[in-house]
Amino acid sequence: MEAGWNIEAAPGSTWPGGAMATASPVESLREEATCPLCLEYFTDPVVTACGHNFCRACISQCWEGPGPATSCPQCRDQVQQGPLRPNRQLANMVELVKQLSLPAASGVGEGGVCRAHQEALKLFCKKDQAPICMVCRESRAHRAHMVVPLKEAAQEYKEKIQAHLKTLRDEREKLLGWKATGEGRSQEYLKQTQAERQKIVAEFQQLRQFLEEQERLLLAQLEKLEEEIGRLQTHTVRRLSTQISCLSELIHELEGTCQKPASEFLQDVRSTLSRCERGMFQLPEEISPELDERVRGFSWQTTALSETLREFTDTLPAALETARGKSPGAFRQVTVTLDPDTANPQLVLSGDQKCVRWERAWQRLPGNPGRFDSVPCVLGREGFTSGRHCWEVEVGGGQYWAVGVARESVNRKGRISLSPEGGIWAVQKRGAQFWALTPPVSPLNLSPPRRIRICLDCDRGQVTFIDAGIEAPIFTFPPGSLPGERIRPWLWVWWLESQLQLCP
Secondary structure, three states, X not given: OOOOOOOOOOOOOEOOOOOEOOOOHHHHHHHHOEOOOOOXXXXXXXXXXXXXXXXXXXXXXXXXXXXXXEEOOXXXXXXXXXXXXXXXXXXXXXXXXXXXXXXXXXXXXXXXXXXXXXXXXXXXXXXXXXXXXXXHHHOOXXXXXXXXXXXXXXXXXHHHHXXXXXXXXXXXXXXXXXXXXXXXXXXXXXXXXXXXXXXXXXXXXXXXXXHHHHHHHHHHHHHHHHHHHHHHHHHHHHHHHHHHHHHHHHHHHHHHHHOOOHHHHOOOHHHHHHHHHHOOOOOOOXXXXXXXXXXXXXXXXXXXXXXXXXXXXXXHHHHHHHHHOOOOOOOEEOXXXXXXXXXXXXXXXXXXXXXXXXXXXXXXXXXOOOOOXXXXXXXEOOOEOXXXXXEEEEOOOOOEEEEEEEEOOXXXXXOOOOOHHHOEEEEEEEOOEEEEXXXXXXXXXXXXXXXXXXXXXXXXXXXXXXXXXXXXXXXXXXXXXXXXXXXXXXXXXXXXXXXXXXXX
């Protein structure tokens, strides 16, 4: 017989189905023929590597999903998923138990035979939770207990079990739904990361091609310039060499003339003076202004390229660290609270001034100059003029919200422009649309997060938004976007299901 079930059990031990060893052999066989997952007779039983038996459909449904290994539902041991081995001996035993149960049930009436009195079990003792016969009912052990007919008790407990089964099935469906949602979300994230990977590869490929083309162009220009400088140098050197040779001959001749006697020296002195005064030396041609300009222009071009590359290499590590949200010591996490004096009358703030929600009814609030009177906005109480600061906002599953920063002098009366021109730098969700508030808006091709980290760099005039749940960048306004005045946190929330919470 296959491992995982047997007929006998030690006295006082428990059968797999939960009954004690004192139960009748028929009941024990029924329990041995019952699947521990569906609590019905085995259908197409299979045996796992750890030796336990289940219906093929039950264990397949339990093990559905990716992964090479999972746990046994009965002993929780890790087993490798693979082809399940059918247990034919157990299947044959189940058929025998089914045949054995039919005549037993018809021969003794409703519930088998009392082992003590050999009477039919027709009653059920509610206190002892056990079937009893008519003789047991009159005995001292059950005389004071409430008893009901066996069929009535079976129906009552069956209804209770069915209610539990419905709850368990609902829980299973809920878990399956969560599992499917999680798998779908994981696949969506994988698609996004693959798309970002392709985008990064393409961008750097274009950058490499651009740099290679610039390198070829500059080297070709430099080679052409070197050829022209070489030709000019060769021509100049040749002319200077000729003139130096002529001058050397003239000097040698004049030195010899000066050594002659006076009568001979003065015979041809006029011609000699004429040759000296006329001279034979000519200055070489100066470098043409065009060539000088080309050399200077090439030097300026390489200097500009070096500065561009240096700026890129200086800012890239900081940008990557900001995108990861892992810049130790770079951004100081600050505690932010909301300023009730700036809240629109339709916004309700929590007691600790960290949560804001929208209400349809307008509140009676003082009309102070700093309050947003028509747009559902509120500013943070804290303001920043220098340094690097970050804080997080829980946006949840709301459909209409925006988070970011605003300058101290932002317009707060009437209609305002939700853009950098209006003094606001933020990301916004409107229904199914998620975008950065740029002129015009920049759609963001990613799922709206549930928690956003806002990184404000006052020194560079830059603000970055990060998905704090997965540490992924959302959007960055470029350096120099923010003015050099006091900057405050800014929130916009609209409609009933939207609520924003400043994280501690």
